Amino acid sequence: MKKQNGFSLRSAAGAAACAMVAVAVGCSPPGSSTSATGITVAETSAPSTLDPQGSALYADRFAWQLSYQCLMTTTPGGKIEPELATGYQRSDDGLTYTFDLRPGVRFQNGETLTAEDVAFTFDRLKSSPDGISEELFPTFEKAEATSASTVVFHLKRPDAGFLNNMANPLVWGCAVMSKKAAASENLATRMVGTGPWVQESYRPNSELKLKRFDDYWGQKTKSERLSVLYVPGSATQVSDLQAGAVDLIFTGTSSARTLSGSDGLEVGTVPTDSTIFLQINNLTAPFDNLKVRQALALALDRDSLAEHAYSGGGARASLYIPDGESWAPKPAEVPFSTQDTAKAKALLAEAGYPDGFSTSLMYISGYDPGTNDLAAALQDQLAKVGIKVKLDPLERGAWVDRLTKAQYPLSWNAQSYYSNPYQYVQPAEGRQGAVPAELQKLLDDALRAGDQAAYQAALIAVEKWEAENVYPTVTLLATNTVVAYRKGLTGVELPPSQSRTFLAQVSRG
Incomplete structure (x- = not known):
């Protein structure tokens, strides 16, 4: 079967990348600590890029989905729902999909989302170095903005899975980007999306800091800030959690056995x-x-x-x-x-x-x-x-x-x-x-x-x-996946897709 990248290993290149993560060892960055107004989580693998079109590695998406969103999304039960679009229309011949954009959506640089941004996004995707467009949208021909709030996608041939790929909760291939930010920012190190978290700072291979995006169109984050520490060693993550340096980790069965029964910690298997x-x-x-x-x-x-x-x-x-x-x-x-x-x-x-x-x-x-x-x-x-x-x-x-x-x-x-x-x-x-x-x-x-x-x-x-x-x-x-976290945290509900978007609803109770 045809699969790709990171955990998604029915393509070979992804398996290699994820394997490097699996065998890596390391220690947590110095000076990290939890905050009364924010939460700190540990991830095993640092993103190779913050550009959501710059990599096909599965682990990279965990950072992207904190700031970027798609026109549609998919619920844990498999239902496709509107996100940046309010809905869509499919032509009878299956060759065009028309999306109406949600009004009042702003990018984290202050720009208003328009159909031009969406058209630009998918035109840019064709140049992805890892061939994401060819992999996910092999039938895609072009996208055109027919008004400020309407974008039409033209396909070369019918593709009933097109909508599903436009609704990936991991934002792989469908993350909508700002045309202005692409021209003015280094998107490999700076995320400029429409999501609930806005990037504050980034130290490659060390820490990503985000804060609540006050102009977010949807439900605001429960915590004011989110810090993501990149800690390759699972044993180090466990130690950091026990010491209070982090609030939440994603780990495996062996770590669950170590943490079960620990005072002040909750352990859940997902x-x-x-x-x-x-x-x-x-x-x-x-x-x-x-x-x-x-x-x-x-x-x-x-x-x-x-x-x-x-x-x-x-x-x-x-x-x-x-x-x-x-x-x-x-x-x-x-x-x-x-x-x-x-x-x-x-x-x-x-x-x-x-x-x-x-x-x-x-x-x-x-x-x-x-x-x-x-x-x-x-x-x-x-x-x-x-x-x-x-x-x-x-x-x-x-x-x-x-x-x-x-x-x-x-x-x-x-x-x-x-x-x-x-x-x-x-x-x-x-x-x-x-x-x-x-x-x-x-x-x-x-x-x-x-x-x-x-x-x-x-x-x-x-x-x-x-x-x-x-x-x-x-x-x-x-x-x-085992999610271990400090008691008192609420909203810890990792979906089967392992999307980290749930972190927007996590708080200290």
């Missing part, structure tokens, strides 16, 4: 849409055999993988489209998602492998605390049906190179949240050969859907085909 999956190269024998792929899927006990590899820090996931989406199929409805070793052995015998076969599994060694254990658990489970797996731990660069060149039989991989469900089911051409014609037709049908309900129904048909054909991946686990 199920997310970040998933771990197994990529199968159907160009390589014996995985070009459907029954072999089906046998592999049936050999896996996802509940056991979550428990033993991630110490309960994840949950079984057998869906391409996260089951947080109310319209998505339930896990029990997905074919070949429940372990059945007897049937797996029978399928292998029917495929001509009664005694099983040998293969290999590549992965980024130490990508996160559970990766190596997960690889070992997969090896053990597959051995029980006769699939003997040699583990192939790699450095991130070698893993990226082999994945993009389709030089693997099995590969670990991971992904994060996408506002457009199409991106969960879209195969990555080049890693597993051409997309099968039958599947391509289903994908095309989805893009031509006339409304969201029809789009969702078409994507369910895609997911069913992919699950039955065990192509192109086998989803294994949905990981959890």
Whole structure:
């Protein structure tokens, strides 16, 4: 499946970037402390740029979404709602989308948001160094301001997922920018958006300070100030939280065990849409055999993988489209998602492998605390049906190179949240050969859907085909994020997308 950047790792470059974060160690910046009128949070990875069009790295978005917004947004339940636009109209042929802007919206430089800013934003996006426009808006042709408050998007061909990509709560690809600020500011170090926080200062790799934007069009932030400290080491983050140097951290299961029961702290586990999956190269024998792929899927006990590899820090996931989406199929409805070793052995015998076969599994060694254990658990489970797996731990660069060149039989991989469900089911051409014609037709049908309900129904048909054909991946686990924070904080409600916009509603009670 086609994914990209940071946690969103069905593109290879992102996995490499996130892997660097996972293995980094460090200490917190000196002199940081919490404030009676503000909150201080710790993030693992500092942004490579504050320009919301300058990077495809997942972790960079955590900073952007504090100051930038999109025309639309997506709720935790998957519903698309207006944000900087009051609404939209789609043409009958699906080739134009017209958005009416919310009146009275100001950028943090004092300029009023106009349709010219929106048109400029998406014209500029075409020059993104990481190809964000091509990735998210491959059908986009141009945007034009037809009045001060109306902007029309023209598409080259119908794309029912266009609106979903325009509504990403992580603001990836859809963050609306000020035309004036782009000409007068260094946007790599200065954010000028329409959001509830305005940037005060930024020390790269150290600290981002923001304050309440008094001219914000919506609900004002609960706290006057927000400081984001960049602390690569999880152990250091835990120490900082315990010492009162920070108010809130995003961490993992091991840290949760350390912090549970600590005086003055709250610890909450949040199920997310970040998933771990197994990529199968159907160009390589014996995985070009459907029954072999089906046998592999049936050999896996996802509940056991979550428990033993991630110490309960994840949950079984057998869906391409996260089951947080109310319209998505339930896990029990997905074919070949429940372990059945007897049937797996029978399928292998029917495929001509009664005694099983040998293969290999590549992965980024130490990508996160559970990766190596997960690889070992997969090896053990597959051995029980006769699939003997040699583990192939790699450095991130070698893993990226082999994945993009389709030089693997099995590969670990991971992904994060996408506002457009199409991106969960879209195969990555080049890693597993051409997309099968039958599947391509289903994908095309989805893009031509006339409304969201029809789009969702078409994507369910895609997911069913992919699950039955065990192509192109086998989803294994949905990981959890642990949010630990000081008692007395209110409004701590991290959504499954892991968007940090909730911080606007966090205060000291």
